[in-house]
Amino acid sequence: MIPTIRRVAATPFTVGLMAFAALSAMLSVSAPASADALQQQAQAVFGSGEAPPRQSSAVEAALGRVLFFDTRIGRDGTNCGTCHEQSKGGADGRKTALGAFGRQGKRNTPTIVDIVPQISMHWTGDRESLADQAIRALTAPPAYAHASADEALAVIKALPDLNERFNALYDDGVTAANWGKALSAYQEHLVTTSAFDRYLQGDAQALNTAQKEGLKTFINTGCAGCHNGRLLGGTSYQKFGIVADYTQYIGSQEDIGRMAFTGKESDRRVFKVPPLRHVVQTAPYFHDGSVAELKDAIDIMAKVQLGRTLSDDDNQAIQTFLQAVTAPMPAELQRP
DSSP states (O other), X not given: OOXXXXXXXXXXXXXXXXXXXXXHHHHOOOOOSSHHHHHHHHHHHHOOSOOOOOOSOHHHHHHHHHHHHOTTSSTTSOOHHHHOBGGGTTBOSSSSOBXXXXXXXXXXXXXXXSOOSOSOBSTTOOBOSHHHHHHHHTTOTTTTOOSSHHHHHHHHHTSHHHHHHHHHHOTTOSOHHHHHHHHHHHHHTOOOOOHHHHHHTTOTTSSOHHHHHHHHHHHHHTGGGXXXXXXXXXXXXXXXXXXXXXXXXXXXXXXXXXXXXXXXXXXXXXXXXXXXXXXXGSOSBTTTTOBOOHHHHHHHHHHHHHOOOOOHHHHHHHHHHHHHTOOOOOTTSSOO
């Protein structure tokens, strides 16, 4: 599946690359004897199609929804909903996020729909969890832009309706930890069921013939080597540009990726593998939003990650499959 690569000294990255190659080979599908064989193959790679059990209550999620869209907390009215819109697939449609006071962010905004479970948050994994991301957003310049968490919490405490809801739900009322819990709960409840989920759950007719061919192409091409599990990604880190320099294809400068967070040279250009659920709704693509069309993003990934040049038919087949992985946005992804 993956072309031969010149020998280099063993490093954590090359060891990871060998594991990636082995996984891709293991996932290879060659003319399943029956439709059931493909379905079983998909279940082994992507799981059962069932959403993970929720760890939070509907009441906590309801508070998180209110906080998510509240324009009174951020210093200029910016809120979580500013960058995560229902009409944009839970993202914002921009190359990179636009935060408080018009501050331009560095990286592309991911969807917040169907994002559990993942190993971390953000492109570089510099947020441990949804709660961690929410808490740190309170003081992040691109988001709420408060000078400190205490300043942000004081704003919330001064709003009687919010203060009352926190006190009713949490013994210690308004705290940064409880802010994180509520927003995490809300996002945990943003779950959809796609045609591909139904297929994994056992409905062999949930995908049409073209979508099944696209699924086979997605696996055979090697995409599932990283984009696996229920979210089709989000469970590992990978260098962007395993076999070719990605900057030659996306027209932007190098982003050192996870290295900026860990300080390790081995993490240069390494990013969390992004989930592909709802990918057809969340253009533009890549960490810097540099690619506008899904077709181009697929071609680039094949070249720089797998050393392959896709035919137009194979590219279209993968696009067709990815359409089956998306679903209508949940009604909860709008202001209550």
